[in-house]
Amino acid sequence: MTFDASPSADGLWTNLRSLDGQPCAIAVVDGRIAWTGAPDAAPAHTTRHDGQGALVTPGLVDCHTHLVYGGQRANEFAMRLAGATYEEVARAGGGIVSSVRATREASEDDLFTSASARLQSLLAEGVCAIEIKSGYGLSLEHERKQLRVARRLGEAHGVTVRTTFLGAHALPPEYAGRSQDYTDLVCREMLPALHAEGLVDAVDVFCERIAFSLAETEQVFQAAQVLGIPVKLHAEQLSDMGGAALAARYGALSCDHIEHLSQEGVDAMAAGCTVAVLLPGAYYTLRDTHLPPIAALRAAGVPMAVSTDHNPGTSPALSLLLMANMACTLFRLTVPEAIAGITTHAARALGLQATHGAIAVGMPANFVLWTLQDAAELAYWFGQRPVRCVVRQGRIAEGAV
Numbered sequence: 001m002t003f004d005a006s007p008s009a010d011g012l013w014t015n016l017r018s019l020d021g022q023p024c025a026i027a028v029v030d031g032r033i034a035w036t037g038a039p040d041a042a043p044a045h046t047t048r049h050d051g052q053g054a055l056v057t058p059g060l061v062d063c064h065t066h067l068v069y070g071g072q073r074a075n076e077f078a079m080r081l082a083g084a085t086y087e088e089v090a091r092a093g094g095g096i097v098s099s100v101r102a103t104r105e106a107s108e109d110d111l112f113t114s115a116s117a118r119l120q121s122l123l124a125e126g127v128c129a130i131e132i133k134s135g136y137g138l139s140l141e142h143e144r145k146q147l148r149v150a151r152r153l154g155e156a157h158g159v160t161v162r163t164t165f166l167g168a169h170a171l172p173p174e175y176a177g178r179s180q181d182y183t184d185l186v187c188r189e190m191l192p193a194l195h196a197e198g199l200v201d202a203v204d205v206f207c208e209r210i211a212f213s214l215a216e217t218e219q220v221f222q223a224a225q226v227l228g229i230p231v232k233l234h235a236e237q238l239s240d241m242g243g244a245a246l247a248a249r250y251g252a253l254s255c256d257h258i259e260h261l262s263q264e265g266v267d268a269m270a271a272g273c274t275v276a277v278l279l280p281g282a283y284y285t286l287r288d289t290h291l292p293p294i295a296a297l298r299a300a301g302v303p304m305a306v307s308t309d310h311n312p313g314t315s316p317a318l319s320l321l322l323m324a325n326m327a328c329t330l331f332r333l334t335v336p337e338a339i340a341g342i343t344t345h346a347a348r349a350l351g352l353q354a355t356h357g358a359i360a361v362g363m364p365a366n367f368v369l370w371t372l373q374d375a376a377e378l379a380y381w382f383g384q385r386p387v388r389c390v391v392r393q394g395r396i397a398e399g400a401v
């Protein structure tokens, strides 16, 4: 069924259980949450949806993905299994640049079709808002193509999409040895043009030894600041570059990966109200052993989000619940932290806290009914999809009551 043909969720949703185990009900009027509370205080309604005791959570938010790209990179998976590191594969001409070739060759319709199938997996598991980055085009024409596909995905599937311009993801082959020239192009031509076309909700940079330096990152942040666009950063994934502290100074929405984040970085993020986005799928795929500083982030009160980082190189993951499971098992998050990580804190990492990540009066109706007894089961099972139904943008978009 297409999203437009899916039934309205308006009416009173009864016989639900909230995350704290309490019985609850939700009233939806004109696609928005009009009331929520204890069932015996529920307002009268002619339409009723019987949740049959289902656990209910806010719609999930996947706050860091590279969902739109051509091809796949299973060959690199094999190379890494044979002992090559991610950096070695990248330096040998594979890595991001090989996805750039395939993305440039693909038409907008090809990219839409392949990304739609991937998006469908995430939506079926309860995702109601998603961030989609560019960064596999690396020229105005091809970055535009990726971002246009991201916008089309949101419209076609009835899901909130936040687009992030990641022109500074890798150096395109035609700029080999001319990193500064490419950074100038990103800042002076690509970003202003794509912003003028309404395609950029945020700006990101891959700040890393194999990507862009701290100075280049700051140049991109300045260009974003001039245009009033919020920034975020791929920070300290493979080494400590000091990127997180820089990003926090620019009021970044989030710093993502952060396996090598220092205590100064943690403190800067706390001071800047920047969300820490944890990406256990990439950590797992790269067989990383350097854990992000979870205890320090927790102690400093930095909100932690958890995301798929879906991309063809380091995280070919299409399950946000699996990421919650890995965040607990690999990173030692508690279950409530993991659940907040894929809902409330993920919404905040996208600047969407007023409309997503919670079930609150006035927000668009985005919530998920689960065939589970206990909230801990959300992070406990993996490899199954315990969804009864998903209410997305005020419609019963997946499953049925």
Ligand code: DI6
Pocket (backbone or CB within 6 Å): 066, 095, 096, 099, 169, 206, 234, 237, 282, 309, 311, 312, 313, 314
């Ligand atoms: N960090 C990542 O995890 C992805 N990009 C980035 O900057 C990986 C992208 C890729 O290998 O294609």
Ligand code: FE
Pocket (backbone or CB within 6 Å): 064, 066, 234, 309, 311
């Ligand atoms: Fe990423």
